Amino acid sequence: MAPLKALEAEYPILDPNFQAFCASHGIFSVEDFLIHDLYELAAFAEQQPTSEKLKQGITQVLSIIDTQHQPWLNGLELLDDALHNKHVLSTGREGIDLLLGGGLREGQLTEIVGPSSCGKTQVCLLAASNVATKQMGNVVYLDTGNSFSPQRIAQFVGHIAGCAFDEAGKRIFQRIMNSIVCHSVFDIFTMFNVLHRLVINFPSQLQKGGQVRLLIVDSISSLITPILGNSGSQGRALMISAGYMLKKLAHEHNVAVLVTNHTVGGERGIPKPGPWTDLEEHPTCEASTFW
Structure with a gap:
């Protein structure tokens, strides 16, 4: 997993505004999302003028985390x-x-x-x-x-x-x-x-x-x-x-x-x-x- 800044080129929704919002809550990488209260983060996002875009960014990071899981093998x-x-x-x-x-x-x-x-x-x-x-x-x-x-x-x-x-x-x-x-x-x-x-x-x-x-x-x-x-x-x-x-x-x-x-x-x-x-x-x- 990677710093959020490194993902911006592949996922434009994770733009500098999203990165700044996350940094204000001590989140700088995908790993940081694993140890953060996402309900609390989403609540803070709701209070921002760009709340919808911020919530899309949070969803995108969760999607990235989800793709890291290995497929089932028999x-x-x-x-x-x-x-x-x-x-x-x-x-x-x-x-x-x-x-x-x-x-x-x-x-x-x-x-x-x-x-x-x-x-x-x-x-x-x-x-x-x-x-x-x-x-x-x-x-x-x-x-x-x-x-x-x-x-x-x-x-x-x-x-x-x-x-x-x-x-x-x-x-x-x-x-x-x-x-x-x-x-x-x-x-x-x-x-x-x-x-x-x-x-x-x-x-x-x-x-x-x-x-x-x-x-x-x-x-x-x-x-x-x-x-x-x-x-x-x-x-x-x-x-x-x-x-x-x-x-x-x-x-x-x-x-x-x-x-x-x-x-x-x-x-x-x-x-x-x-x-x-x-x-x-x-x-x-x-x-x-x-x-």
Whole structure:
């Protein structure tokens, strides 16, 4: 989903007047509508000179939200899609792939959970390097904690590709490194915007043969924890929207999505995943398992 301003070209009803009205109520994006009292918003619209046009704009945004829902699929259709379209991407470590049932599956979202400093980011860097090198695909890395290391990526790529230090080897190394794109994302709304731009660019990427095979969010907890600090339901709504958007992107564009999350204290002191939403794969990260 996107900022309202980005939708104006496609939906003229969402003009600057409508955007200004929404901004006066703290609404700047489609996501904001999900956590706002729409009955109250419509009541405010009634008091404006352009009330009918404003209400048409509200209806248009609701229509956009409605189109985001996936169509119903029966079991046979889902199985056929899994068999023919959902390939498995190796993380670069046999033990991790074994825990994941073969690796990272295209069209699905995989969550790796573990305490701080257990190696989650290293798994992400390794997976990015391996997919870019062996699967010949692009990788988008959303770094929420300033933990992305291009030096570590270069080490992994050099080891996996085994490039010689001649001109041909340097070109191969450069191509692989250029196929891993990192975005610094420090709040959930920035993540929504980056994902929206990514979806818009998918058609042109396919035409150029540069398909994104893997999307990494390291870590989702850095984005979710701050929005759950308030007492209302807005944080939970945004959390659910983030999970839904990532799953939808994975399914519709056949991308493997890898998300890391931290652990929190559970019942009787047993660690459990931090606040998030039900995801596809859910292994627990332990340094002894991976390294």
